[in-house]
Amino acid sequence: QVHLVESGGGLVQAGGSLRLSCATSGRTFNNYYMGWFRQAPGKEREFVAAIRWSGGGTIYADSVKSRFTISRDNAKNTVYLQMNSLKPEDTAVYYCATSTRGYPSSGAALYDYWGQGTQVSVSS
Numbered sequence: 001q002v003h004l005v006e007s008g009g010g011l012v013q014a015g016g017s018l019r020l021s022c023a024t025s026g027r028t029f030n031n032y033y034m035g036w037f038r039q040a041p042g043k044e045r046e047f048v049a050a051i052r053w054s055g056g057g058t059i060y061a062d063s064v065k066s067r068f069t070i071s072r073d074n075a076k077n078t079v080y081l082q083m084n085s086l087k088p089e090d091t092a093v094y095y096c097a098t099s100t101r102g103y104p105s106s107g108a109a110l111y112d113y114w115g116q117g118t119q120v121s122v123s124s
Helices: none
Strands: 001-006 012-015 018-026 033-039 046-052 068-073 076-082 092-099 116-123
Touching: 001 092, 018 033, 018 092, 018 116, 033 068, 033 076, 046 068, 046 116
Parallel strands: 012 116
Antiparallel strands: 001 018, 018 076, 033 046, 033 092, 068 076, 092 116
């Protein structure tokens, strides 16, 4: 079992930055992948970024590439999502998730554990 708790969401103006954190507890292995997803009202959950728990293997959605950075701190059992140059269309509930499959994926169905989400709102 893996337990995930997101934090760091809030309201920010367009062009601003936020850093989301995902604290993990429970059983994790180096080949697990950690992902960030988001879901805006009335839309499907979409992939944002993923990273291997041991480091590397990062992938990003085209919509956030060069603006967002995913990273992890194994000593703190925490995964981060640094979000810069935020746009109103980035407004969504952001979820942290864990995949036990050992390869990077943008498919939500391939992630086994999910956090409760944190709201990010970007005003224009």
